[in-house]
Amino acid sequence: MAEAQGQAKGAAVALGRREDGAMIGIPRRSRYIAHVALILGILIVAFPIYYTFVASTHSLQTILRPPLPLLPGREFFNNYYEALFGGVGRIGGVDVWTLLLNSTIVALGIAIGKIIISLLSAYAIVFFRFPLRMVFFWLIFITLMLPVEVRILPTYKVMVDLNLIDTYTGLIVPLIASATATLLFRQFFLTIPGELVEAARVDGAGPWRFFKDILLPLSRTNIAALFVILFIYGWTQYLWPLLVTNRNDMNTIVIALRKMISFADADTQWHLVMVTCMLAIVPPVLVVVLMQRWFVRGLVETEK
Amino acid sequence: MATVELNGVRKVYAGGVEAVKGVDIKIADKALCVLVGPSGCGKSTLLRMIAGLETISDGTVSIDGKVVNTIGPAERDIAMVFQNYALYPHMKVYDNMAYGLRNRGMKKPEIDERVKRAAETLELSALLDRRPRELSGGQRQRVAMGRAIVRNPKVFLFDEPLSNLDAKLRGQMRVEIKNLQRALGVTSVYVTHDQLEAMTLADQLVVMNGGLVEQIGAPLDIYEQPASTFVASFIGAPPMNLLGSEQGTKGASLTVGDLSGLGVTVPPGTTTLGVRPEDFRLDAPAAEGLRTELTVVAVEPVGAESFLHGTASDFRMVVRVPGRSSAQPGDRVPVWAERFKLHFFDRNGRRVQA
Numbered sequence: 001m002a003e004a005q006g007q008a009k010g011a012a013v014a015l016g017r018r019e020d021g022a023m024i025g026i027p028r029r030s031r032y033i034a035h036v037a038l039i040l041g042i043l044i045v046a047f048p049i050y051y052t053f054v055a056s057t058h059s060l061q062t063i064l065r066p067p068l069p070l071l072p073g074r075e076f077f078n079n080y081y082e083a084l085f086g087g088v089g090r091i092g093g094v095d096v097w098t099l100l101l102n103s104t105i106v107a108l109g110i111a112i113g114k115i116i117i118s119l120l121s122a123y124a125i126v127f128f129r130f131p132l133r134m135v136f137f138w139l140i141f142i143t144l145m146l147p148v149e150v151r152i153l154p155t156y157k158v159m160v161d162l163n164l165i166d167t168y169t170g171l172i173v174p175l176i177a178s179a180t181a182t183l184l185f186r187q188f189f190l191t192i193p194g195e196l197v198e199a200a201r202v203d204g205a206g207p208w209r210f211f212k213d214i215l216l217p218l219s220r221t222n223i224a225a226l227f228v229i230l231f232i233y234g235w236t237q238y239l240w241p242l243l244v245t246n247r248n249d250m251n252t253i254v255i256a257l258r259k260m261i262s263f264a265d266a267d268t269q270w271h272l273v274m275v276t277c278m279l280a281i282v283p284p285v286l287v288v289v290l291m292q293r294w295f296v297r298g299l300v301e302t303e304k
Numbered sequence: 305m306a307t308v309e310l311n312g313v314r315k316v317y318a319g320g321v322e323a324v325k326g327v328d329i330k331i332a333d334k335a336l337c338v339l340v341g342p343s344g345c346g347k348s349t350l351l352r353m354i355a356g357l358e359t360i361s362d363g364t365v366s367i368d369g370k371v372v373n374t375i376g377p378a379e380r381d382i383a384m385v386f387q388n389y390a391l392y393p394h395m396k397v398y399d400n401m402a403y404g405l406r407n408r409g410m411k412k413p414e415i416d417e418r419v420k421r422a423a424e425t426l427e428l429s430a431l432l433d434r435r436p437r438e439l440s441g442g443q444r445q446r447v448a449m450g451r452a453i454v455r456n457p458k459v460f461l462f463d464e465p466l467s468n469l470d471a472k473l474r475g476q477m478r479v480e481i482k483n484l485q486r487a488l489g490v491t492s493v494y495v496t497h498d499q500l501e502a503m504t505l506a507d508q509l510v511v512m513n514g515g516l517v518e519q520i521g522a523p524l525d526i527y528e529q530p531a532s533t534f535v536a537s538f539i540g541a542p543p544m545n546l547l548g549s550e551q552g553t554k555g556a557s558l559t560v561g562d563l564s565g566l567g568v569t570v571p572p573g574t575t576t577l578g579v580r581p582e583d584f585r586l587d588a589p590a591a592e593g594l595r596t597e598l599t600v601v602a603v604e605p606v607g608a609e610s611f612l613h614g615t616a617s618d619f620r621m622v623v624r625v626p627g628r629s630s631a632q633p634g635d636r637v638p639v640w641a642e643r644f645k646l647h648f649f650d651r652n653g654r655r656v657q658a
Contacts, residue, residue, distance in 0.1 A: 193388060193390065195386040195387070195388050195390035196390050196392070198352075198355075198357050198377075198384070198386070198390065199384070199386060199390035199391075199392075199451075200392075201356075201357065201376070201377045201378060202355065202357075202377045202378060202382065202383065202384050202404070203378070203403050203404035203407055203451075204378035204404055204407035204408055205378075205403070205407055209407060213392075213403070214392055214394075217394040218393065218394055
């Protein structure tokens with residue numbers, strides 16, 4: 001406990017703060033201005049989410065009759081119960097759990113797949129000498145310039161030919177290749193001293209053992225950081241899941257949200273849409289909050 | 305346990321740079337061989353070729369009579385201590401030492417026994433659960449040594465292992481390495497650019513320059529009979545005074561002047577005369593030898609001894625005097641050196657026997 005406090009104090013000093021909270025060398029007045037600016041920023045970012053939450057606690061009638069109240073209403077339990085357990089018919093005949101599960105599988109698949117692929121390709125490019133090594137590196141690098149949207153038609157054709165429409169494979173695999181993550185791991189691997197590689201060779205560690213016993217453990221904070229980013233990337237995918245899924249029970253929650261909103265405003269169950277929005281936010285928020293500990297650890301520990 | 309033999313070993317890099325230009329060295333069983341030379345002389349490349357971390361362009365490396373050119377580093381039965389220790393940062397001290405044994409499929413109880421024994425030898429027993437970043441430089445150095453000795457290899461290879469330690473610790477570790485190597489009786493190759501380390505550690509000293517061996521021998525033999533001006537100026541601190549009658553000597557800084565003013569008869573072919581700073585005497589000349597008068601330019605008192613920097617008959621010189629010196633800059637001090645303490649070199653920098 002005392003140690004933890006000592007560490008916290010050390011961290012505060014490291015961040016340039018004194019114990020009374022004053023920033024060194026910055027006068028009180030500009031500190032207030034800075035705080036006001038920051039608080040404003042938070043309000044701008046947080047308000048839409050708050051408003052969505054407020055809307056999710058009112059009845060449909062209240063939402064459709066402007067103005068929408070700024071305080072939560074009394075329909076919280078009703079709305080959430082209906083969305084979670086009752087309103088099967090509302091979202092194209094699929095319950096919210098299936099949608100959340102689909103999104104989770106797709107986001108996890110994309111995040112983990114991207115990490116594995118890019119770890120392996122970066123490993124090959126940094127630690128092995130093979131013909132055309134730099135050609136392959138540049139090929140990967142060039143794909144940075146081709147977003148999913150550019151290659152979406154040929155990719156779709158391939159998925160159709162392979163019968164992968166309405167499958168998790170079809171949802172995940174085309175999004176797995178990642179030049180960004182490969183580059184990130186490459187940069188990290190380049191900082192690993194050559195002596196460490198040689199020590200492992202003398203210790204009888206072959207390429208696989210070196211990867212598993214030394215490279216992976218050293219990369220774990222990088223992997224955690226990438227996982228968070230890529231999970232959210234996968235979770236918020238819109239265009240590709242929209243194209244590659246026809247069946248309602250293969251929809252991700254983002255697609256389902258879109259389908260819940262019909263053209264006629266009065267037909268839309270706005271209170272349930274808002275509840276689904278809130279539910280769709282929860283998993284990415286959980287991932288960020290839970291993985292934050294790893295971020296901090298990665299920043300505090302310097303293992304090199 | 306093992307001898308190490310290098311025959312005509314060459315290293316040519318892909319760019320055409322020849323780092324090692326044909327080296328023959330024979331290292332006796334249980335001997336500690338030190339490769340010493342300035343940076344870029346090929347000593348580290350040579351060590352890495354013995355380790356199997358660099359391919360061998362030409363020639364053969366044999367360990368225990370067996371040519372190992374095509375064998376990987378793990379199968380050569382060598383252990384290496386690196387300059388920056390190269391400890392695995394995420395592993396505890398215990399696992400750092402045990403890793404190589406585990407990779408060889410050794411049984412757990414035996415690994416445990418070996419690691420504990422090595423830890424005891426190196427006084428690391430209390431640190432086995434720490435990670436490398438929680439250790440001091442000296443302790444890390446010990447762990448790196450521990451990782452080498454648990455393997456019980458045929459050959460130890462040291463790549464400038466002490467260069468990252470402060471001076472005091474370096475002296476201490478030097479003695480420890482020497483004692484450990486003696487006690488274990490493992491043939492060792494040790495690379496350093498520090499001539500003091502080289503002199504004190506070596507059973508066999510190899511002085512390298514520009515990818516070639518300049519001289520091989522016992523440290524004191526090399527000190528007393530340097531084979532070239534390069535060796536003469538590299539071994540010993542401050543370096544030997546090299547007084548030349550003409551330019552043309554490679555690899556050593558010498559001052560050019562007229563040798564005849566020094567009162568020495570030199571063997572035929574001699575263009576450079578060498579005198580160690582410690583071989584000068586200030587008392588009355590009692591034998592045949594070099595006699596001159598030093599005009600003092602600077603005095604460096606070190607405590608136990610002092611160094612007088614100055615010029616004599618056009619030559620720049622350093623003279624070591626024991627204890628303190630009363631000389632002041634501008635003083636003229638008569639100095640002499642006995643003839644058998646002098647070294648003679650020809651125009652190619654090679655030694656000429658007197």
